[in-house]
Amino acid sequence: MSGQPGAPEVSGADVLPGSRSALDPGRAIKPGRHGLSPETVAGIQRERLVDAFVQVVSERGFAHTTISRVTEAAGVTKKTFYAHFTDLDDCFLAAYRRGMDILLTRMTEVYEAAPAWPDGIHAALRTMLAVLASEPRFARASLVEVNAAGPRVRQARIDDLARFRAFFAAPSLPPVPVSVIDAIVGGIYSAIYVQTETGETGELPSLLPSLTYFVLLPLIGREAASPYLAES
Numbered sequence: 001m002s003g004q005p006g007a008p009e010v011s012g013a014d015v016l017p018g019s020r021s022a023l024d025p026g027r028a029i030k031p032g033r034h035g036l037s038p039e040t041v042a043g044i045q046r047e048r049l050v051d052a053f054v055q056v057v058s059e060r061g062f063a064h065t066t067i068s069r070v071t072e073a074a075g076v077t078k079k080t081f082y083a084h085f086t087d088l089d090d091c092f093l094a095a096y097r098r099g100m101d102i103l104l105t106r107m108t109e110v111y112e113a114a115p116a117w118p119d120g121i122h123a124a125l126r127t128m129l130a131v132l133a134s135e136p137r138f139a140r141a142s143l144v145e146v147n148a149a150g151p152r153v154r155q156a157r158i159d160d161l162a163r164f165r166a167f168f169a170a171p172s173l174p175p176v177p178v179s180v181i182d183a184i185v186g187g188i189y190s191a192i193y194v195q196t197e198t199g200e201t202g203e204l205p206s207l208l209p210s211l212t213y214f215v216l217l218p219l220i221g222r223e224a225a226s227p228y229l230a231e232s
Contacts, residue, residue, distance in 0.1 A: 016102055017095040018054025018137035046084045048074045050095045057092070058137040062148040089150040096146065096153060099138050100160045103131055108166075117170040118220060122212045122228055124167060125188075129204040129211075132192065136201040143189075143196045161185055173219060184215055 052074035057065045065088060071081050085091040107124040114120035132139040146157050164185045168176055188211055195204055209231045216225035 014102065016099045016131070016135045016138045017050045018058060018099075018141065019135050020051050021055075042084070045074075045076055045080055046094075049076065049081060049084060049091060050098065053088070053091045054095050054099075054137050054141045057145050058140040062088075062092070062145040089153055092141075092146075092149050092153045093156055095138075096142055096156055096160075099142055100156075100163075103128060104160075104163060106131060111167060117172050118216055118224065118228070120170070121167060121215050122208075125211050125215070126205070126208050129192070129208055132196070133202050133204040136196075139192075139196050139201050139204075143193050161189065168219075176219065180218070184218070187214060 049070060053065070053070050056069045056073050060069070067078060067081055067088060070088070070091065071078050074081075081091075085094065107127050110123040110127050111120040114123050132143075142157075146153055161182070165178065165181050168181045168184075191207055191211060191214075192204060195201065195207065209229050212231075213225050213229035216228060
């Protein structure tokens, strides 16, 4: 928050894109002498555009998302859009990367705090499902509409799925082939995708027992994995 009375909020670095309305009065930049630096103004405008993009793409689909609709939802001009992004894919990439960075950071924090690897996986999955359930706009944009985006955005998704391999680098585990890890990650992605595509994003936390069991079963065996499946 800015220290100046009446100044708008200037940073949303810890919240997922699309979680806030770009037109919230608290994010408005007053005309005239607002006391904000050009860099601060640019940062506010960029964040509003990113939030507006996620809002529009989650509601209309990427195929029906236009720069005009994004700027209208953000309350800025097309000139302002092009000051920050070259095209819609560029805006999508900014939203996707920021959101995934936040999600993976939260997952890593609870994973590393767990007493044992299985508990860490359980905690990371719980956090991921809860975050996506609470942020349905970002969930739909990053899981469903990303398929309609350009190659740079789709490559970012491939890169981010690879980042999940870090959760399988535990000293207590024997070496696991990368192809096996990627298959497990892909299975999790598929289950979450289906629930998001069918409009049941809010029910994602209900997948926690089965997804935890799915991850643990091939790596630590049925006996050790079963208690997580029995969790209600």
